[in-house]
Amino acid sequence: MARRRLLNAEAWNRLxxxxxxxRDLVRHFTLSREDLALIRSRRTETTQLGFAMLLLYLRFPGRVLAAGEIPPAPVIAFVARQPGLRRSAFTAYGRRDEARRKHLAELTAALGFRTFGDATFGELVARLTRQPRSIGGRVG
Structure with missing residues (x-):
């Protein structure tokens, strides 16, 4: 089945x-002490910065950083500055998608995320369509 696009590319980019x-960088991309400890547990500067970017993109804007995607330069600079990494380290991160996929798996487990599939969809529909109960047990 073909997918219809509800928004054009410009609207998707804005979202x-x-x-x-x-101000927005500080609000959305400031790393906590726990974040920094998790990031510093990575071996190289490249994987540390790549891991940090994946973590922050999952939080905001709430999506996965795509393979080969390069975040805006101000975002990379702001994030790299916090753990004291060179912002140029991110350039090498995109060369090996295996590391990105491994890091995503680690982050989704650590953050308690799970894949949204048919089973999850069914659970969500069931929760959202339950009948509300009144105090006396009767609705109406």
Whole structure:
């Protein structure tokens, strides 16, 4: 079945691209102590910065950083500065998609995320369509 696009590319970009204003960067891309410890547990500067970007993209704008996707330069610079990494380290991260996929699996497990599939869809529909109960047990 063909998919219809409800939004054009410009509208998708407005929804899914991270902000680049300093105030928004601070709000959405500031790393906690726990985040920094998790990031520093990676072996190289490249994997540390790549891991940090995946973590932050999952939080905001709430999506997976795509294979080969390069975040806006202000975002990379802001994130790299926090753990003291070179922002140029991110360039090498996209060369090996295996690392990105492995990091995504680790992050989804650590953050308690799960894949949205048919079973999850069924659970969601069941929860959203339950009848509300009144205090006396009767509705109406």
């Amino acid at each position: 899914l691209m991270p902000p680049v204003e300093e």
